[in-house]
Amino acid sequence: MLPSIAPALQAAARAALHRGPGPCGCDAVTLADRPDGTVVRHGHTVAKVHAPGTDPAELRLRLAVAAHPALAGVLLPPLHDAAKPLEDRLVTFWPHGTPVDPDHPEHAPWEAAATLLARLHTTPMDRLPRALPPMRGPLKAARALARLHASAPDHPAARPVRHAWDTLPPWARAEEPYAHARALCHGDLHLGQLVRRPAGSGDWHLIDIDDLGIGDPAWDLARPAAWFACGLLPAEDWARFLTAYRRAGGARELAAPDPWPALDVPARALTVQTAALAVTKATAAGRPLDEAEVAVVDACDRMVRVPPDLGRDAAK
Structure with a gap:
């Protein structure tokens, strides 16, 4: 089994939220960890690493749609308008939201x-x-x-x-x-x-x-x-x-x-x-x-x- 990318993704999420290397006190949670997509939360920032082979140009267009004013209140807007590389994968950053409760x-x-x-x-x-x-x-x-x-x-x-x-x-x-x-x-x-x-x-x-x-x-x-x-x-x-x-x-x-x-x-x-x-x-x-x-x-x-x-x- 390949090693999880979640630790590196947590570090990227922390760096996106904080400027300095000092302690922050934020909670860090792995929300999903699958070969086709890992998602972590650090404080109020969510980082997602996309599947291997994701087309950078297509992802950039999809990010532009999510950030477009015409979709305000429909799609959650990204925190950044471009994906960042991480271990030959692409990472995007998002504000944290509360999901649907599967128990109810x-x-x-x-x-x-x-x-x-x-x-x-x-x-x-x-x-x-x-x-x-x-x-x-x-x-x-x-x-x-x-x-x-x-x-x-x-x-x-x-x-x-x-x-x-x-x-x-x-x-x-x-x-x-x-x-x-x-x-x-x-x-x-x-x-x-x-x-x-x-x-x-x-x-x-x-x-x-x-x-x-x-x-x-x-x-x-x-x-x-x-x-x-x-x-x-x-x-x-x-x-x-x-x-x-x-x-x-x-x-x-x-x-x-x-x-x-x-x-x-x-x-x-x-x-x-x-x-x-x-x-x-x-x-x-x-x-x-x-x-x-x-x-x-x-x-x-x-x-x-x-x-x-x-x-x-x-x-x-």
Whole structure:
């Protein structure tokens, strides 16, 4: 196993917050430590080291979007307008915010998440930096399938997951340019991507710009849609989320009385991605799938028997 970059990142976070080398008394916490991204907090500064191979030019553009006045109150703005190098990786610095409490799902800010997405999706493109990269949602899904193939190809659950993947159109598998790309999208929306700022009592903001870019707004609603379809998100929470998105004036096709023609393929792709990661992680841990993981694998099995609605592709 490779050594953790967290100690070096803590030192970088401390240097970003303090000018001198003396004692500071700030608390230092490692928030996440994974090969694809380590996050630490030093006092009220958060430092994130991005995945190996992160494109510096694309990250710079994403930072510019997060700092843009047009996105004030939507995306958490960075503390610096450029990433800094650290051991052949790139580091960005952010103000600390309070995340969603995973122990109290009844307090999940579904309305806030939907409202922020609606504002993100309706940001005028002419106010944003040019040449923004594509939203990376389909690429993340494809990478999840590649991990499944590499680490758990013979797991009994791998077959329905792969078969469900094969039913999706090429653009949803990152094999062709993304269809319906026309708006600024987050690319990896889940409740872990929201924080309150100022910490503790402020407004909710979206965080994590690694997958931000031009894409289909349906992809940002696809994960809660998939959870709802798999029975993992109560109908009332899904209704709260969708109603708030409509009230905030989100994308027209998603605010329609029936948004599923737009949501169907992205929700299926997120279901497959979730199932692939679940099987991969369970295999690595040497444990059986838990109840939620079985639910998403079962959903993949059902998806094979009911082909996706490709009506929007046919209308291109």
